Amino acid sequence: MTEQTPPTGQDERSIGDIVGEIASDLSNMVRSELELAKTEAKAEVAKAGKGAGMLGGAAVAGYFTLLFLSLFVMYLLGEGMDLQWAALIVFVVWAIIAAVLAVLGRSRLKTVDPSLERTQKTLKEDVQWAKNQK
Numbered sequence: 001m002t003e004q005t006p007p008t009g010q011d012e013r014s015i016g017d018i019v020g021e022i023a024s025d026l027s028n029m030v031r032s033e034l035e036l037a038k039t040e041a042k043a044e045v046a047k048a049g050k051g052a053g054m055l056g057g058a059a060v061a062g063y064f065t066l067l068f069l070s071l072f073v074m075y076l077l078g079e080g081m082d083l084q085w086a087a088l089i090v091f092v093v094w095a096i097i098a099a100v101l102a103v104l105g106r107s108r109l110k111t112v113d114p115s116l117e118r119t120q121k122t123l124k125e126d127v128q129w130a131k132n133q134k
Helices: 015-078 083-110 117-132
Strands: none
16 A cells, blocks of 8 residues: 555645646647647538538539530521531530620639738737737
8 A cells, every 4th residue: 555645734845846737738738639639620621521522513514504404405496507517606605605794704703812911900900909918
């Protein structure tokens, strides 16, 4: 049996030991929180990856849907005219749609402001607040 000293009401540890234990506990807590964050992030990334894969599959299916719809329209027009002219008409319609979307997309991209002014403003405010805390 080991001898135990009766509690005297005072802790026999030094301040350095107490601070060391607090630092160790804090370090362990931060490590476990980081591990939890990594685990949660991995799970969320896996879900996002599956969702992105499904969206990619939907895009391929949508492409084939438009392709076969275009072929249907081409053959439908081909009932009243030569098939070559029907194919040309379908091609021109898709070319016009592509051109309009390209012009609209380009003009929309020109309005993008990559400077993130609100974020810069709040970061400057945070820095100023931190300086005032000293």
